[in-house]
């Protein structure tokens with residue numbers, strides 16, 4: 001993740017992001033009422049899905065590094081499968097491990113894990129929109145590990161952490177493993193005197209807004225990236241991350257869910273159910289995102305989402 005973060009910074013300082021618009025079909029469930037559909041189309045869903053040279057190169061670095069060491073593990077990356085002839089520069093292939101984590105005792109629930117039980121979900125650059133607009137601290141590299149369909153391990157690397165205040169921007173790497181704990185940051189609980197929600201800044205629509213209104217927050221933090229929004233929960237800047245939209249994908253939420261849950265928080269769909277991250281699942285998080293920080297009553301908050309809104313996100 002850290003090597004991928006270096007690539008992301010090198011592409012930015014090289015000056016040519018080589019941005020392309022990804023092709024995407026718009027699918028809207030029939031149960032969504034007409035004015036919701038119009039508002040989604042007015043906001044241009046499907047017209048803000050960019051890919052840059054940094055997304056492509058960071059993914060090649062991560063997938064080459066992981067597949068060399070773990071040839072029998074399924075690895076799924078946002079930017080699609082690489083071609084079998086894809087050679088990556090040798091200094092992009094990382095094989096050393098973090099000695100601090102390796103030296104800890106593996107929780108016994110993973111002691112019998114086989115390669116075929118594992119799926120790694122890679123978002124090489126989360127917050128691409130914000131990256132292209134220079135909101136660099138919204139960018140993260142996300143590598144999530146699912147075991148038997150559950151998101152249990154995750155790394156969130158933030159390459160531009162403190163970039164506005166530090167001369168030598170080294171970034172930081174946060175990790176979590178359910179059953180073992182978290183590292184790379186200081187967990188903070190959110191304030192008790194007000195209720196703060198974080199949500200998208202670049203993929204909003206009428207339903208996203210309606211869900212936020214139903215929860216009646218004191219403050220809404222509109223920031224980029226699923227990884228960055230979960231960082232706000234981990235560090236006590238917000239109580240909940242709510243996104244009533246089908247726009248995020250499994251690679252956006254696997255690593256954040258694992259780190260958040262390793263700390264005692266929760267990430268589910270807007271009905272309050274966990275997603276499966278097994279290798280055969282559909283990529284979209286089609287029932288939206290509802291995540292809460294440690295100590296926040298997830299079920300009570302979920303129950304405040306009105307029924308007619310939930311019906312826009314059927315299984």
Ligand SMILES: Nc1ncnc2c1ncn2[C@@H]1O[C@H](COP(=O)(O)O)[C@@H](OP(=O)(O)O)[C@H]1O
Pocket residue numbers: 045046048049078123125126127128129199200201202203223224225226245246247248249252
């Ligand atoms: N309507 C939509 N269309 C395409 N991607 C969407 C989307 N809504 C959310 N996403 C993806 O979900 C991630 C978090 O979105 P947001 O910053 O708006 O909260 C981003 O990941 P990437 O930047 O990795 O593509 C973004 O592209």
Ligand SMILES: [Mg+2]
Pocket residue numbers: 049050051078128
């Ligand atoms: Mg993307």
Ligand SMILES: [Mg+2]
Pocket residue numbers: 123125126127226251252
């Ligand atoms: Mg993403």
Ligand SMILES: [Mg+2]
Pocket residue numbers: 055078123124125126127128
């Ligand atoms: Mg991405």
